Amino acid sequence: MSNHLSELRADLDNGKTTSTSLVEGALQSAQEQSQLNAFISMNADQALAAAKTADEERAQGQVRGPLHGIPVAIKDNICTQGLRTTCASRFLENFVPGYDATVVSRLRQSGAIIFGKTNCDEFAMGSSNENSAFGPVLNPHDLNCVPGGSSGGSAAVVAAKIVPLSLGSDTGGSVRQPAALCGVVGVKPTYGRVSRNGLVAFGSSLDQVGPFASDVVGAATLLEAIAGPDPMDSTCADRPTLAWSEVTVDDSQPVRVGLPREYTEGLSEAARSALLEPLEAMDGVELVEVSLPHTDFAIATYYVLASAEASANLARYDGIRYGVRVQEPGAGLDEVYVASRSQGFGPEVKRRIMLGTFALSAGYYDAYYAKACQARDAIRKDFEDAFAQVDVLASLTAPSTAFELGSKTNDPISMYLSDIFTVPASLAGLPAMSLPGRLDARGLPWGLQVLAPHWEESAMFRFAARLEAQVARQRGEQQ
Amino acid sequence: MSTTDITKNPKWEAVIGLEVHAQIRTNSKLFCGCPITFGAEANSQTCPVCSGMPGTLPVINKKAVDLAIRLGLAIGSDIHDQSIFARKNYFYPDLPNGYQISQFDKPLCTGGGIWIEGKDVPRRWIRMTRIHMENDAGKSSHGEDGYSLVDLNRSGVALCEIVSEPDMRSPAEAMSYMKSLRSILRYTEVSDGNMEEGSFRCDANISVRPRGQKKLGTKTELKNMNSFRFVGQALNYEIQRHIDVLEAGGVIEQDTRLWDTRKQVSVFMRSKEDAHDYRYFPEPDLLPLRVSPERIEQVRATLPELADARSQRYQQEFSLPAYDAGVLTAEKALAEYFEAGAAELGGAPAKVKSLSNWIMGDVLRRCKDESLEVTAIPLPPHRLVQLIGLIDDDVISGKIAKKLFDALWEEDGDPMAIVTERGWVQVSDTGAIDEVISRILAAHPSEVEQFRGGKVKLKGFFVGQVMREMRGQGNPKLVNQRLSALLEGQD
Numbered sequence: 001m002s003n004h005l006s007e008l009r010a011d012l013d014n015g016k017t018t019s020t021s022l023v024e025g026a027l028q029s030a031q032e033q034s035q036l037n038a039f040i041s042m043n044a045d046q047a048l049a050a051a052k053t054a055d056e057e058r059a060q061g062q063v064r065g066p067l068h069g070i071p072v073a074i075k076d077n078i079c080t081q082g083l084r085t086t087c088a089s090r091f092l093e094n095f096v097p098g099y100d101a102t103v104v105s106r107l108r109q110s111g112a113i114i115f116g117k118t119n120c121d122e123f124a125m126g127s128s129n130e131n132s133a134f135g136p137v138l139n140p141h142d143l144n145c146v147p148g149g150s151s152g153g154s155a156a157v158v159a160a161k162i163v164p165l166s167l168g169s170d171t172g173g174s175v176r177q178p179a180a181l182c183g184v185v186g187v188k189p190t191y192g193r194v195s196r197n198g199l200v201a202f203g204s205s206l207d208q209v210g211p212f213a214s215d216v217v218g219a220a221t222l223l224e225a226i227a228g229p230d231p232m233d234s235t236c237a238d239r240p241t242l243a244w245s246e247v248t249v250d251d252s253q254p255v256r257v258g259l260p261r262e263y264t265e266g267l268s269e270a271a272r273s274a275l276l277e278p279l280e281a282m283d284g285v286e287l288v289e290v291s292l293p294h295t296d297f298a299i300a301t302y303y304v305l306a307s308a309e310a311s312a313n314l315a316r317y318d319g320i321r322y323g324v325r326v327q328e329p330g331a332g333l334d335e336v337y338v339a340s341r342s343q344g345f346g347p348e349v350k351r352r353i354m355l356g357t358f359a360l361s362a363g364y365y366d367a368y369y370a371k372a373c374q375a376r377d378a379i380r381k382d383f384e385d386a387f388a389q390v391d392v393l394a395s396l397t398a399p400s401t402a403f404e405l406g407s408k409t410n411d412p413i414s415m416y417l418s419d420i421f422t423v424p425a426s427l428a429g430l431p432a433m434s435l436p437g438r439l440d441a442r443g444l445p446w447g448l449q450v451l452a453p454h455w456e457e458s459a460m461f462r463f464a465a466r467l468e469a470q471v472a473r474q475r476g477e478q479q
Numbered sequence: 480m481s482t483t484d485i486t487k488n489p490k491w492e493a494v495i496g497l498e499v500h501a502q503i504r505t506n507s508k509l510f511c512g513c514p515i516t517f518g519a520e521a522n523s524q525t526c527p528v529c530s531g532m533p534g535t536l537p538v539i540n541k542k543a544v545d546l547a548i549r550l551g552l553a554i555g556s557d558i559h560d561q562s563i564f565a566r567k568n569y570f571y572p573d574l575p576n577g578y579q580i581s582q583f584d585k586p587l588c589t590g591g592g593i594w595i596e597g598k599d600v601p602r603r604w605i606r607m608t609r610i611h612m613e614n615d616a617g618k619s620s621h622g623e624d625g626y627s628l629v630d631l632n633r634s635g636v637a638l639c640e641i642v643s644e645p646d647m648r649s650p651a652e653a654m655s656y657m658k659s660l661r662s663i664l665r666y667t668e669v670s671d672g673n674m675e676e677g678s679f680r681c682d683a684n685i686s687v688r689p690r691g692q693k694k695l696g697t698k699t700e701l702k703n704m705n706s707f708r709f710v711g712q713a714l715n716y717e718i719q720r721h722i723d724v725l726e727a728g729g730v731i732e733q734d735t736r737l738w739d740t741r742k743q744v745s746v747f748m749r750s751k752e753d754a755h756d757y758r759y760f761p762e763p764d765l766l767p768l769r770v771s772p773e774r775i776e777q778v779r780a781t782l783p784e785l786a787d788a789r790s791q792r793y794q795q796e797f798s799l800p801a802y803d804a805g806v807l808t809a810e811k812a813l814a815e816y817f818e819a820g821a822a823e824l825g826g827a828p829a830k831v832k833s834l835s836n837w838i839m840g841d842v843l844r845r846c847k848d849e850s851l852e853v854t855a856i857p858l859p860p861h862r863l864v865q866l867i868g869l870i871d872d873d874v875i876s877g878k879i880a881k882k883l884f885d886a887l888w889e890e891d892g893d894p895m896a897i898v899t900e901r902g903w904v905q906v907s908d909t910g911a912i913d914e915v916i917s918r919i920l921a922a923h924p925s926e927v928e929q930f931r932g933g934k935v936k937l938k939g940f941f942v943g944q945v946m947r948e949m950r951g952q953g954n955p956k957l958v959n960q961r962l963s964a965l966l967e968g969q970d
Contacts (some may be wrong), residue, residue: 079534092533099527101534200533204763233536234765309763312566315533315577318605320629333627337570360568369760 003161005218014152019051019069038153041117050113063118067110076117088132091344101198118153119200131348138146143404148178155182166212175210176434180397183436185219191429192237195230201313203306220244247461251283258390262295274446292382297375302423304372310357325450380428387453397447444479496645501670502678507638510537521630529635531575543637550669551588564762573617583759586611595655606644650714683963687721713738797831812853812931820860907954
């Protein structure tokens, strides 16, 4: 069965299927693939009711838009009114928001059906989805492998064809890297393109909600529905939402594609050819080697800044108003704080809170936080210089295809390094996306990343659509 | 303990700087749309943003920024075209986010200053360090059962923190500073400056040094002084404590202390070593606050003439004494009342002085007696001017004027009509006065005899008799004149 939005839309439009049967099918598929552990909460009753409404509206000729009646899964760090939002943390195990995130209310208005809440790394901190209090998500292509993280559940449910679309959040690669490892399309928009209101904050200056889909047009369509200014988020820019979903494959337009030297040095031959083979085969593409000289600082910069922001963002989980509260008889305030946070948070979250608190401490601020801000400026400048020469940049999304569960859990640094190609664009606030490349020897997909200048999602989607077509041609040959 | 005037101490000099937190008078909170009503039911004025729910974001209240700019302009600060909000991190149950959103190294306003002046305070300029904006925390109340309750109604309320340079040298100067600052806050309508409701709070930094020494002594910070009186008491206490420690050869530790209003002592709260590491960093949820020159000019256009400028003007324009000018300008509403009256009087200094006397005397007395706000004075200024006109034109006596004032306070009406209707018009007809005097003199031959024999004190007796006979309406000047003439037989 197809999992492409365009085909499902066509089936709905010409009466071949209904939203109700789409939702029923998705519920059944989720049930059959429950071993993936991709969902934390299902929204079956509400989703079926919404599907019924969508079908009734459609019967009356009232179609709200391209997402009308389409089930969409939501990462469990995005608030859904009346539907448990745990951030995959023990701390918020029973937290039910009284409000929708802006992206969720926009989806509801566009007629989309909130299908369920997907598993992820706790508070979006992780690159393998192994940091969830609800257990790891498995990669649908190989159940021994991780789906990537932190939006592993959202990537897996699209890859497993349970739903056609899902939302994730990307702080340092948390949409793009799992999209790569699961072989789907995942987009991190320009910072400020999509409202963060209702997205539970991790690294506020980096966090963006982004779409997953099985193809470029599907992801573009979902982005169109959620993007645009929001009075509830001051960092959400007053930029018009464009018709990205109308992107077509046009090989007649010449395009200059930059290949950052720092991203290709030291790649294995397999990795290198996964990137270069499709690019070199494309018509109208001029490949230009560019340099992003401060790339080496990106991982350290990212883990200082994101952790610093996280240390403040997670201070509200204190056990006083909601969430876990651990209180031994006679315990004082400090004991309640310590016990609640010790039991409520998992080890990776604690590690990052400690790291961030340290980086902001008196006497260390200049050496860590302030220095990281300088490095971030330098990284931003690298991209400005590169985009003076080229239209888009291309790279692998991650240095490897999906790795086995448990293979990196005891080595946080090696885990952090799996974000090496995604983190720089996050620091610079650039739009970036991952789309599936060729399969490796084990049949696992490589992820190809496309980066564009600020607010140039149009250029990014245009090139991604061409690259997607090229990969499809080559995959046809490969099989 | 001693409360002698520190400025007269030959050996020691006190140095005081104040940090005032004033609640900015907005209808809603600084970062969300929640209303602000003092005394509302606990936690009834809250939303996901100000109660720190996951995923919520702050959005700045533009009105609060404009008001903070207005305050900055009023005290001559530099308004920065870009200022940065920062997170001030600390854990407390009434701080729902675990951080306060404040401004740290790039505040909205820096510099400026205000004049202070008072009974024991010579006119002096106090420099300002900075004004920055921040949100308030909630309120904790600690029960006796070991549990505490948190009310988040205040959480997120807009505050401005106004920091002075260490330019004050006595508790009297500090209190005068607070009064001036409060007056500016009220004139500009930036804050209602209400201490009881916590919308005007003050912390002080105090140090003492040998007179003539440039280098500042070690300071202590004093918190929890929630009335003008407590500020005076606390500063006096703390200065003397410093002097006592220093004179005993001791060392002042850089502590933060709390004023215990009951025991009248400052008590140790925390040492410098225990000071929080607030881990300030720029608030990533808010863009840098940008203020255009146009916006500053728009705000400047709304700035009223302030108390000090008005007071100087009254002294020049109306030749009013500094004391009168100070009283009349303390509240903007009172100054406006006075100015409306002065305009009716054409600004003539003698007449304006009697207006000032009436306002400082009877008007403010009745306001005080009836706990009336100046804005609620029932007697319109033009009526008070008409009343003064009736006295000046000899239509009524000063005594009747008090009755007329009370009548007009109770019910509005034309003063002349009231005076006529109630038969309060002063008798200035010498024939009528002479007639009464003759009767009185005829009725008291022995007193007349004694007066003429040299007992001139008896004149008062005759004045009293005549006025009583005339039910207080005799023109006192004429009664006096005619009595002298008739008693002394010179007519």
